[in-house]
Amino acid sequence: MDTTRLIIVAVGGQGNLLASKVLGEAALRAGIPVRMSEIHGMAQRGGVVESAIVFGDAQSTIISDGEANVLVGFEPSETLRAVGKCNADTVVITNLAPLPPFTVALGKGVYPDIDDLQERIRSKVKKLLAFDSTALARKAGNVMANNMVLLGALLQTGVVPMTADQVREAIGATTKQAFVDTNLKAFDLGYEAARKAA
């Protein structure tokens, strides 16, 4: 089968690894081969966490620059930082709620302008879907469900080879029981937001 390459970038603590795990479980349920890799040594120390998820027959577990079919960014400046993973055919989904790195507070660097950031990404890739997923997570009942909102949006685009129901099932099986309802609600809000934007 064709290979689909997905990169997820996030700040440590945003639940990137759980999102990857949900997608992996959904692929297992759907019988779709998947390989993933992650760099998570510094996840709890506020660094950047990047996951690569490769669906299909490829053997590699990492994704080279310019070769992602889809990029999902949990934080806008991290989405921009990872744009080198994209090509002209890439679909990009990003949260618009900033989590400025600490270096900004120290006066070492300026946080990029959000409008300009979207403009630049949009001009380089096939499609940019940008919205405040943090707000939708809050609406679902837990700001930590940001990852599920973005998964919902990802599934709506149809870029990854599973159905939204398969991912919903995986959320039920993989995330903590106490959070399943909130997570599913967040997933649906993200799906809906992407549908409206399309």
Place this chain on the structure above:
Amino acid sequence: MHKLLTDSPGQKMLMLGNEAIARGAVEAGVAMASTYPGTPSSEISLNFFQMSRESELYFQYSTNEKVAMEVAAAAANSGVRSMCIMKHVGLNVAADALMTLAYVGVRGGMVIITADDPSMFSSQNEQDNRYYGKLSGLPVVEPSSVEEAKELVGYAFDLSEQLQEPVLFRTTTRINHSSAFVTLGALKPPETKGDFQKDPFRYVTVPAVARRLHVKLLENQARAKELSEASPYNFVEGAGGWGIFCNGVSYSYVSDAVRDLGMQDRIRIFRIGFSHPLPEQKIKAFLGECEKVLVAEEGEPFMEEAVKAFAQEAGLTLPIRGKADDLFSRLYEFDPAMVRKTIASYFGIDYAAPPAIDVQDVPDIPMRPPNLCAGCSHRATYYAVKKAAEGMETIYPTDIGCYTLGFLPPLSMGDFLICMGSSVGTSCGFSQATDRKVVAFIGDSTFFHSGIPGLINAVFNGHNLTLVILDNGTTAMTGHQPHPGVDMSQLQMEGYGRVSIEAVVRAVGVRHVTVIRPFKVKKSIEQIREALAFDGVSVIISQEPCALYAKGLKLLKGKPFTVSDKCKNHRDCVNDLACPAFYIQDDRVHIDADLCVGCAVCAQICPENAIRPVKIEKTA
């Protein structure tokens, strides 16, 4: 039940490479496992730790890798299947045990996991541990995928028992930290007790014995070579006059590249999974069928040099290349596009890389380096030491752990680091070779690992230095593993002793010992000042639990703080402490109440006394 103890052969499970390795060991009936934690290997031991609490498997966190290897070696020589797990540099620590264990050999299977870290995602070097196979004379096996990792562990145990030698199982970060579907096999109940049969002329390596054992080791190597020739993990696939040797993760990149380039009938691949000793005859036969060969291996030209030597012996003159400026680098890890491009250019295959997008116009995005956590006790200690040492010419040798991050500005506490325990040893040298005040930092776990001999050295040789032991009650960096100073009753675990750092320090003869609580800023600075003034070896033990660990155990009692209107924007808090709970909004300092753990260090240094605890709103 622990997921890796699931007894349903045939079931498919999504597993991390490290989980697959642990599962492979359980399926092979491993009975004893020992480790010192280190990324990227840590989840293997974490899973053993968890499983040992609900199965017959014995597991221990040892004080360091050398001890871990000795523990496992004794188990294996009692006939019990054992595994010891470490990161690549950990094998340097265990190397003394390894080299002569190779002479002695084992009775029960023993597998040594060495997790290499090309690109140094979380390590101080990217050494290629395949060379330990050559150095010690031991077999080395390497998986290329998560699924294969599980199978290969069982093979390694069998191989170890066949040869009566420990087997080195070498992974890289992209095996340890990748996930894929793994099919469960049958569980094998561990045989947890063996028997040691005395045979001093095999086991006591005095020179006369060792001379005979070296002969035996060379004979074992010859047998290992035969097994390598026949191993299913050294295989050839594809057809054609062009050949590629590869191992580990480079096999996946090469496979994908050959498929993407449509070269399956032009390129044959020799995948090496049993890399020491190499299958010489098989390689010579392969070379005889090739007109041009490329060696695709991360790290050093381990296979390349051997393959070239085999070609010379076989009288073959075909081009064989691997590491070169225009081909593969010895630096960092490979990636699929780079391997594809290199294969295309070496063999002259027509291939245009897909056009890259232009990122020239992307503005500089502020960096997001990992940082000491909000409420981290190390930050408080560094601040206090810096204040106490004001006006002194200092050198700050540091060590390996979260606290290494303190070398970054604005704390800038960390001047020299080479390996675990080096803070103390190098301090001895710096204090002798310079006239500066030497203040070393070491974590509690690292102190037990390899800091104690350095401290004894400092006392014996009369050096003038201060050692600050950052005692946060856990091995924080690698995921909060226990160490000999940890109170195991907090984890509801019985049967453990507890070693007091203070008692150790006093017992080795340190005459000036101070215990501080770093969140009491003013008092800590005074106490540190006194310790720094002491002529000779002084030790400061800075005790405060790791905030993340305390949070996990629900021991955090602090309330968040907030910045009041009294703030006059001096920003000493932000600029001197760099706690990630601060943020700037509309040119004012704020504290993120979700991150703040209430350590109150910033409140104590604010010149306006403007940082106060958040008032809990009274509800009617």
